[in-house]
């Protein structure tokens with residue numbers, strides 16, 4: 001049985017990923033919307049002024065454009081970039097007022113006249129980088145930013161899949177081309193993106209994962225997710241520790257979403273012809289390195305941004321997320337949700353993340 005499961009994972013990695021996008025499946029549930037309030041207003045957490053708290057307000061519905069879909073939001077993932085957006089520290093300023101939150105799960109309420117793949121009642125997950133609006137009972141998204149999900153997928157996991165797992169899959173599979181022989185160092189390995197990368201690399205690709213994180217409790221979680229080794233972060237000893245664990249060889253891939261000192265201190269751990277994935281800057285410090293550092297070991301430095309694929313390569317963007325959903329529905333991967341808050345408790349969710357208490361994902365449960 002274990003062998004069959006292993007083969008299943010293997011064939012998924014080799015043959016299914018990045019084959020042409022399949023048509024969306026329909027999981028119709030005509031009774032699903034029965035309990036959802038169909039009023040002309042809905043509750044949302046609105047940012048009116050930078051530097052002030054979000055306010056819970058009743059907003060009016062707007063008319064849908066032809067390719068838009070209105071979703072009754074059940075859960076919204078809370079991401080590090082939501083914090084940056086409300087603090088006006090994101091890479092571009094967002095016009096006020098706005099409702100934050102872009103990673104949602106819920107049920108389709110209404111579709112625009114040109115929407116072809118979705119209909120009311122379907123359970124969906126969505127990534128709304130264009131309009132945001134997820135900290136809300138309702139959200140409008142483009143059809144191309146939504147994916148249907150199986151009835152069995154709990155909404156809290158649905159809202160925890162796409163942003164981190166699709167980013168990790170693009171980095172590890174499409175760009176770093178990992179396989180079961182790869183050794184991978186993942187920084188902030190118990191964070192949202194890091195733990196998704198650990199799960200994919202260890203559970204699906206059967207790679208040797210070395211996770212680096214801030215506390216022993218986090219290291220335990222990283223081991224539970226399948227890491228071969230988990231190291232409590234220590235700038236001075238990181239290289240030495242990795243040398244010990246890899247018997248002097250170093251790692252084939254570094255997956256970093258922290259930046260700053262963590263990035264610069266991880267770099268010496270790379271093996272010959274290694275690939276270094278730059279996925280984010282949780283420390284809020286963008287490291288600067290001499291490109292000459294890449295030459296002696298013939299190292300490739302690779303940036304990854306899911307939003308880049310959304311804008312420039314829709315086929316890969318959609319297919320990657322379909323693959324992630326499929327892996328979850330098959331039981332190959334499972335997001336770790338460390339805390340669930342209500343819409344009214346959004347500030348507690350922000351504090352939980354910024355105080356580095358969270359592991360994996362934090363979710364707002366809205367319905």
Ligand SMILES: NC(=O)c1ccc[n+]([C@@H]2O[C@H](COP(=O)([O-])OP(=O)(O)OC[C@H]3O[C@@H](n4cnc5c(N)ncnc54)[C@H](OP(=O)(O)O)[C@@H]3O)[C@@H](O)[C@H]2O)c1
Pocket residue numbers: 079080081163164167188189190191192193194212213214215218233257258262278279280281282283284304305306307353356358360
């Ligand atoms: N490229 C993309 O498309 C993409 C997609 C998703 C996320 N991201 C980016 O990736 C980064 C991580 O996102 P995430 O969702 O994993 O965040 P997260 O869940 O908040 O995890 C970040 C972790 O980074 C570690 N960390 C180390 N130094 C830190 C510092 N100075 N301040 C805060 N945290 C620090 C903490 O873990 P320890 O306590 O264990 O050190 C923290 O838990 C963010 O910059 C995010 O914007 C990029």
